[in-house]
Amino acid sequence: MPAMPSSPSIFNELKTNLLSGLTVALAMVPEAIAFALIAHVSPLTGLYAAVLVSFITAAFGGRPGMISGAAGALAVVMVALVVQHxxxxxxxxxxxxxxxQILFATARLGKFIRMVPHPVMLGFVNGLAIVIFLAQFGHFKTTHADGxxxxxxxxxxFMMCGLIALTVTIIYLLPRFTKAIPSTLAAIMVVTLCVVGFGLDTKTVGDLGSIxxxxxxFHVPQVPWNLETLSIIFPYALILAAVGLIETLLTLNLIDEMTDTRGRPNREAMAQGVAxxxxxxxxxxxxxxxxxQSMININxxxxxxxxxxxTSIFLLSFILFASKWIEMIPLAALIGVMFVVAAKTFEWGTLKLFGKAPRQDxxxxxxxxGVTIIANLATAVIAGVIVSALVFAWEHAKQITAQIExxxxxxxxxxxxxxxxxxxVANFQALFDASNDPxxxxxxxxxxxxxxxxALVAIDSLAAKYRAAGKKLHLRHLSKDCQELLENARDMIEVNLLEDPKYHVSDDKLS
Structure with missing residues (x-):
C-alpha cells in the first residue's frame, strides 16, 4: 500500500496555497479596478468578475493553479459596446x-490549442510579458480634476521608484533566507507597513477607486430580448469568447510546460463558459x-x-470587510510585483536563438x-498560426523532387x-520537359x-502538354480518388489494384 502523506506536508501544502491565494488576491485588486475603468464600468463590476470567475474556474476547471478573472484583453473589446449601448x-x-464557450467545450475543440506552433507560444509569452511590464506605467500618471x-x-x-525597488529587492532576496512565507506577500506587507508607519505620501489602491x-x-440584464439585441451583442460576444479562450488555453499550455503536467482544455473552456x-x-x-496572476501562483x-x-474568497472578504485596509496598500508594491512577474514570464532564452534558430521561426x-503589444492576443495568435502554416507550406513545397532514369x-x-x-505545383511542373522528352x-x-x-489540375495540365507534344504519358501508383477526379489524364493512368495507394484527396467533388 502507498504510504499516507504526512500531516506536516499536508499543512505545508495548505499554507502554500492559502498564502499564495492571498498574494494573488492583493495583486488582482488594482488590475480588476483598472480593467473595469478601461471598460467604462464601476470598479465593483471588475471585482465581482474576479471573485466569481476565479472561484468557478478554480473549482471546476481543467488546470489547477491557473488564476482567472477580469482581464485587460477583454476590457479593450468591451469599451465600445458599453459606450454605445x-x-x-x-x-x-x-x-x-x-x-x-460552452458550445466550444461541448464540441471538444480544445485539443486544437495543441496545434499552436512553438514559435507562436514564445511570441505569446514574450508579448504578454512586455504588455504586463508596460501596463504598469499607467500608474505613473495622475489625472487631474479638469481631466x-x-x-x-x-x-x-522618486518615492514611487524607491518603493518599487524595495519591493523587487525583497522578492528576490527573501527566498535566500526563508521560504516560510511567499516573498511577494512579504514584500507587499513590508512596503505597506513602511508607507503607513512613516506616513509616506504615495499613490495607493484607494486612489483607483473604492472597493x-x-x-x-442576481439580476437579469435589462435589455430587450429580441433579434435586434442579438445583432448588437453577437459580434462582441464572439470576439470576447475567442479572445478569452485563446488567452486561457495558451496560458494553460504554458503552465503545463512549466510544471510538466497536463491540463484539460475542454474542461477549462466549459468552466470558463459557465463562470x-x-x-x-x-x-x-x-x-x-x-x-x-497565474505566474505569481505557479512561482x-x-x-x-x-x-x-x-483568491476568490480573499477578494470577496476585501470587498465586504477589509476595503479600508486594502485601499491603504501602495501601488508601488503591486507594481513591483508585476515587474517581477513580467521578468519571470519573459523567455530570456529566446534572445539566444538569434542566428541559431531558423529565421522563419x-x-x-x-x-x-509585436502584434500582441500593438493590437491584441487573438489577432497575434491567429496571425502567427497563419504565417507558420504558410512558412510550412513554402518549405514543404521545395521538397518535391524527381529521380530520373x-x-x-x-x-x-x-x-x-x-x-x-x-x-x-510550380516546382512540380518545372521538373518536366515535354518538348524534349522521348x-x-x-x-x-x-x-x-x-x-x-x-495538384489534380497540375497533373491534368501536364498531361495536356504531353498530348499536345505528341508524347505518351503513363501515370502509375495514383490513388482511387486521383483516378476518379483527373480529367485530361484519366486515360493515361495505369491501374494496379495491388500496389496503388489508398489515400484520399481533398476535393469538393467527392463530398
Whole structure:
C-alpha cells in the first residue's frame, strides 16, 4: 500500500496555497479596478468578475493553479459596446459569450490549442510579458480634476521608484533566507507597513477607486430580448469568447510546460463558459485566465485548486470587510510585483536563438510578440498560426523532387518524391520537359502523394502538354480518388489494384 502523506506536508501544502491565494488576491485588486475603468464600468463590476470567475474556474476547471478573472484583453473589446449601448448590454453579451464557450467545450475543440506552433507560444509569452511590464506605467500618471493627465515627477516619482525597488529587492532576496512565507506577500506587507508607519505620501489602491461593497446580487440584464439585441451583442460576444479562450488555453499550455503536467482544455473552456454566464447575472464583467496572476501562483508553488478558490474568497472578504485596509496598500508594491512577474514570464532564452534558430521561426515569434503589444492576443495568435502554416507550406513545397532514369525500351521514368499540393505545383511542373522528352514518359507516384485539387489540375495540365507534344504519358501508383477526379489524364493512368495507394484527396467533388 502507498504510504499516507504526512500531516506536516499536508499543512505545508495548505499554507502554500492559502498564502499564495492571498498574494494573488492583493495583486488582482488594482488590475480588476483598472480593467473595469478601461471598460467604462464601476470598479465593483471588475471585482465581482474576479471573485466569481476565479472561484468557478478554480473549482471546476481543467488546470489547477491557473488564476482567472477580469482581464485587460477583454476590457479593450468591451469599451465600445458599453459606450454605445450601456452596461446592461455588456451583461447580456457576457451571457452569450459564456454560452459560445460552452458550445466550444461541448464540441471538444480544445485539443486544437495543441496545434499552436512553438514559435507562436514564445511570441505569446514574450508579448504578454512586455504588455504586463508596460501596463504598469499607467500608474505613473495622475489625472487631474479638469481631466488632464500628467506624469509623476520630482519627489512623488522618486518615492514611487524607491518603493518599487524595495519591493523587487525583497522578492528576490527573501527566498535566500526563508521560504516560510511567499516573498511577494512579504514584500507587499513590508512596503505597506513602511508607507503607513512613516506616513509616506504615495499613490495607493484607494486612489483607483473604492472597493467597498456588498455581496453580488442576481439580476437579469435589462435589455430587450429580441433579434435586434442579438445583432448588437453577437459580434462582441464572439470576439470576447475567442479572445478569452485563446488567452486561457495558451496560458494553460504554458503552465503545463512549466510544471510538466497536463491540463484539460475542454474542461477549462466549459468552466470558463459557465463562470461567465453566472458572472453576468451577478453584475460582473466576465473574464478569462490571467497570465500575470497565474505566474505569481505557479512561482509560489501553488498548484492546487485551493489557491484559486482562496483568491476568490480573499477578494470577496476585501470587498465586504477589509476595503479600508486594502485601499491603504501602495501601488508601488503591486507594481513591483508585476515587474517581477513580467521578468519571470519573459523567455530570456529566446534572445539566444538569434542566428541559431531558423529565421522563419524567429520571425514568427517576433511577429506574434509585436502584434500582441500593438493590437491584441487573438489577432497575434491567429496571425502567427497563419504565417507558420504558410512558412510550412513554402518549405514543404521545395521538397518535391524527381529521380530520373531511362527504361530498357528507351522510355523516360520520373520517380516522384514528396507532396504535390497548391504550394508545390510550380516546382512540380518545372521538373518536366515535354518538348524534349522521348515518346514514352512514365511518372511514378509511389513515393509521392497528391493532396488537393490544385495538384489534380497540375497533373491534368501536364498531361495536356504531353498530348499536345505528341508524347505518351503513363501515370502509375495514383490513388482511387486521383483516378476518379483527373480529367485530361484519366486515360493515361495505369491501374494496379495491388500496389496503388489508398489515400484520399481533398476535393469538393467527392463530398
Amino acid at each position: 450601456g452596461v446592461q448590454y455588456l451583461f447580456a453579451t457576457i451571457v452569450l459569450m459564456g454560452l459560445l 488632464s493627465v500628467t506624469w509623476l515627477s520630482g519627489q512623488p516619482l 467597498a461593497g456588498g455581496l453580488p446580487t 461567465n454566464v453566472i458572472t453576468a447575472f451577478f453584475g460582473g464583467m466576465g473574464g478569462c485566465a490571467m497570465i500575470g 509560489n508553488g501553488a498548484l492546487k485548486r485551493l489557491s484559486g478558490m482562496a 524567429v520571425f514568427v515569434g517576433l511577429l506574434v510578440g 531511362t527504361g530498357h525500351d528507351g522510355q523516360k521514368i520520373y520517380w516522384l518524391n514528396g507532396s504535390l499540393f497548391f504550394a508545390s 515518346e514514352h514518359v512514365v511518372i511514378d507516384f509511389k513515393q509521392a502523394r497528391v493532396v488537393d485539387h490544385s
